Amino acid sequence: MKLQRKNRLRASAVGALAVSGALLLTACGSDNNSGGTGTGNSAAAAKNVKCEGAKGKLLAAGSSAQKNAMDLWVKNYMAACSGVEINYKSSSSGEGITSFTQGTVGFAGSDSALKPNEVEESKKVCKTGQGINLPMVGGPIAIGYNLPGVDNLVLDAPAIAKIFNNQIKKWNDPAIVKLNPGAKLPDSAIQSVHRSGDSGTTQNFGKYLGKAAAADWKYEAEKKWPAPGGQGATGSSGVAAQVKQVEGSIGYFELSYATSQSIPTVKINTGAAAPVAATSENASKAIAAAKIKGTGKDLALSLDYATKAEGAYPMVLVTYEIVCDSGNNPDSLANVKSFLGYAASDDGQKILSQHGYAPIPTEINSKVREIIAGLK
Structure with a gap:
């Protein structure tokens, strides 16, 4: 009986490992360009995500450039915070900004910083503040x-x-x-x-x-x-x-x-x-050579596209998550802070380089985290 029980346990463990491997291969072989998330990343994320106060749905939209990164983050985050559903509609930066200024999403993704007229438009939604740019994803x-x-x-x-x-x-x-x-x-x-x-x-x-x-x-x-x-x-x-x-x-x-x-x-x-x-x-x-050109809590960056530095690939972009510095929708604020807090965390940034993106430099990212924590 003990031998049979041991064999059953061993078979169960092998089966679980096979299923885990199949899931990983499915993710990596997906033709929706998700790039795969990796079971290990989800497990690591579950130990570090701050889910307190987050619940229900969070709608976001915008840049398709960050879609693959967003897919990774959403899967890992939702594995850690089971009571939250993140829905990111990948379309374009322009559509994302429009959705944000119309107040239909908690945050938007854009590969370009807000223009002055878009900042003014955002003040209608950000009742006590304005839209700001938080660099979250880099890459060639x-x-x-x-x-x-x-x-x-x-x-x-x-x-x-x-x-x-x-x-x-x-x-x-x-x-x-x-x-x-x-x-x-x-x-x-x-x-x-x-x-x-x-x-x-x-x-x-x-x-x-x-x-x-x-x-x-x-x-x-x-x-x-x-x-x-x-x-x-x-x-x-x-x-x-x-x-x-x-x-x-x-x-x-x-x-x-x-x-x-x-x-x-x-x-x-x-x-x-x-x-x-x-x-x-x-x-x-x-x-890494980018300079912050935004003021206050805005972290819009200035990039050197004409660099001739050895080994520096010049054709880069940075995708910003656009939020209100204050006056965020109280129904989505906790979710926004929790999810973006994970994306800017060491775990969230670490997975980027594994999937064709570049993490935001530490000096800049530390400011991103500070601002996310202080959103209101």
Whole structure:
């Protein structure tokens, strides 16, 4: 009887391990670009999340750039705080800000800081304060491409600008050939793909080109795509899907989308000793040099898109969670503080680098935590 009981226990343990492994493989193999959460991360999060006072539903919306990070955070957080349901609608930064200023969400995600007119608009919702920017997610904007036989494509800012401005139209253009000696570049058309809706990723992409390729990119850095030609797609997931499917295509999106779909990414010739790859580590080197340009509790950052520092990937973005510094909806305030507190915690930030994002530098993140704790 003792032997039978021991065998049953052993079989039960093996079964549980198999189920756990299956769940992990399902998460990692998911084609919704969630990137997987990892059972270990959920367990770790459960020990550190402060759930006190949080209950019911929390609605949020905005940036699709942080969707994969948000998926990870939501799963881990809800595993720790079983009485709370987080619903983040991934759309665009513009839609997220609109939802926030209309008072329909507890917080919004945006890849660009609030403009002065948006701050003014937020005061209607933040009865005793205004909307502020809390940097929560960093990472590289990757340039993904579909060019069979070319595994290490190198471009510089002027070439990228001309491709997306419909001035370089063939893959064997002399400018691309010069940057890729020895590569077998085909005499075929380039199909560039951009975001069709208002997008903070587009705006950050434009900021990079405006700084690093000023002579070739004359457009203002706005959320709406400004250049002629190319094909539009919905969200970063739509751009990545087009690049994955269409041979000869090229598009911009967050690294996590390239990683999850095995899309090769461009190395950028910044003028440093060697071209720089789009990695979390290389993006962190650029983000670490960011300066806070916001005032008061606003932590909007100024990034150096034209950096030539060794190993620093210059095409980066920071996604902000937008909240009221005071005057938050009392029905959602506890949930907002609890959830964002987890996202800014060591555990919340640690999982970012494992999934194609870059954690916010410690010096800045400590201020984020302090402000979250003081929201009212």
